[in-house]
Amino acid sequence: MRVFVLDKNLKPLDPCHQARARELLDKGRAKVFRRYPFTIVLQDRVFEASVTHSHRIKIDPGSKVTGIAVVQEETGRVTNALEVSHRGQQIKNSLESRRSLRRGRRNRKTRYRKPRFLNRTRRTGSLPPSLESRIANIETWVRRIRKVCPVTAVSQELVRFDLQQIQNPEISGVEYQRGELFGFEVKEYLLQKWNRRCAYCGVENVPFEIEHILARSKGGSNRVNNLCLSCHSCNQAKGNKPVEEFLKKKPEALKRVMAQAKAPLKDAAAVNATRWELYRRLQSTGLPPEVGSGGRTKFNRKTRGIEKRHWTDAANVGASTPERLLLNGVKPLIVKAKGHGRRQRCGTDKFGFPIRHAPAQKFFMGFQTGDLVNAHVLTGKYAGNYTGRIAIRFKPSFKLTTGGKSFDV
Numbered sequence: 001m002r003v004f005v006l007d008k009n010l011k012p013l014d015p016c017h018q019a020r021a022r023e024l025l026d027k028g029r030a031k032v033f034r035r036y037p038f039t040i041v042l043q044d045r046v047f048e049a050s051v052t053h054s055h056r057i058k059i060d061p062g063s064k065v066t067g068i069a070v071v072q073e074e075t076g077r078v079t080n081a082l083e084v085s086h087r088g089q090q091i092k093n094s095l096e097s098r099r100s101l102r103r104g105r106r107n108r109k110t111r112y113r114k115p116r117f118l119n120r121t122r123r124t125g126s127l128p129p130s131l132e133s134r135i136a137n138i139e140t141w142v143r144r145i146r147k148v149c150p151v152t153a154v155s156q157e158l159v160r161f162d163l164q165q166i167q168n169p170e171i172s173g174v175e176y177q178r179g180e181l182f183g184f185e186v187k188e189y190l191l192q193k194w195n196r197r198c199a200y201c202g203v204e205n206v207p208f209e210i211e212h213i214l215a216r217s218k219g220g221s222n223r224v225n226n227l228c229l230s231c232h233s234c235n236q237a238k239g240n241k242p243v244e245e246f247l248k249k250k251p252e253a254l255k256r257v258m259a260q261a262k263a264p265l266k267d268a269a270a271v272n273a274t275r276w277e278l279y280r281r282l283q284s285t286g287l288p289p290e291v292g293s294g295g296r297t298k299f300n301r302k303t304r305g306i307e308k309r310h311w312t313d314a315a316n317v318g319a320s321t322p323e324r325l326l327l328n329g330v331k332p333l334i335v336k337a338k339g340h341g342r343r344q345r346c347g348t349d350k351f352g353f354p355i356r357h358a359p360a361q362k363f364f365m366g367f368q369t370g371d372l373v374n375a376h377v378l379t380g381k382y383a384g385n386y387t388g389r390i391a392i393r394f395k396p397s398f399k400l401t402t403g404g405k406s407f408d409v
């Protein structure tokens with residue numbers, strides 16, 4: 001894990017080793033600029049007098065966690081890594097609770113209120129708030145990293161599989177001719193097509209094997225419409241029997257398998273709206289975005305013998321991944337999206353009746369809810385030193401949360 005470095009005019013330089021950063025700090029040649037991600041600012045160096053190398057931000061967007069890796073393109077060193085947890089479900093839950101409170105209120109006999117339906121408009125291409133927040137989280141971190149690191153390119157995993165490559169495997173590159181990458185793309189394609197279930201018995205969450213519906217030994221081809229996904233035991237049991245014989249006792253399963261085998265998957269099945277929207281926004285940052293498929297990511301990770309993490313997947317996105325990725329000593333920064341608080345001033349009890357009112361003011365004595373602080377409590381029951389997240393309480397004290405407990409300081 002490396003430390004981000006800024007010159008004295010706050011222009012980004014190459015990230016440096018942490019021992020080097022410690023030395024610079026000890027000698028007084030640098031000061032701490034930011035804690036998360038750890039960034040130092042040099043006091044005596046300007047950008048023009050230094051050499052910087054190109055870095056690439058690589059993103060593997062996920063529904064709960066997104067992996068982000070910063071890779072130095074020349075050496076293949078992963079200089080920094082992040083794992084950002086999104087709050088999609090939380091947003092959905094709170095919108096749903098608001099909705100049910102409002103619904104309840106409408107159905108009760110209350111004072112006359114003007115109709116408030118049929119008065120909403122929606123921007124074209126807008127996403128639901130829970131998905132929008134995921135994109136916003138990623139955009140935020142791309143912007144933050146660009147401020148402290150000389151980034152020249154960005155890579156993103158856009159699709160699960162690359163249909164173009166599956167249909168014409170001979171069109172490009174050594175990897176495809178060797179057939180390995182092809183296999184990974186096909187596996188991702190089949191996982192999507194057969195809904196991550198065994199085609200014969202429907203079992204989920206087991207290691208799947210690629211299975212020829214008409215066996216190779218009986219003249220079956222390697223084309224994707226002759227392939228399906230099966231669990232190990234079904235694959236063994238079927239052997240080279242024809243599928244009609246194997247599923248003789250389960251006619252509806254046979255019908256389903258035959259119908260599904262014929263239905264080709266469209267390219268569109270491999271992408272989702274969130275990833276496309278993210279791609280559009282990354283384009284608008286001015287960095288050239290490279291896109292990769294999930295099959296490519298897995299191929300890169302497996303051929304380099306790297307274990308699966310969110311951030312290692314991110315480091316392996318795209319065809320630009322260097323032959324050797326240097327991952328030694330990288331610890332990802334664990335980031336959790338916390339939101340920006342809420343605008344609701346009126347707190348209600350579980351029946352929707354107002355019971356408290358929050359002030360509109362967000363800052364108190366220079367602090368805001370969510371700030372990480374180091375508190376020296378001198379007297380009282382909780383005397384001691386604490387580091388944690390505070391919530392403002394408009395008393396001369398704050399609520400401090402640390403290690404699962406909270407108290408007033």
Ligand SMILES: [Zn+2]
Pocket residue numbers: 198199200201202203230231232233234235
């Ligand atoms: Zn099975």
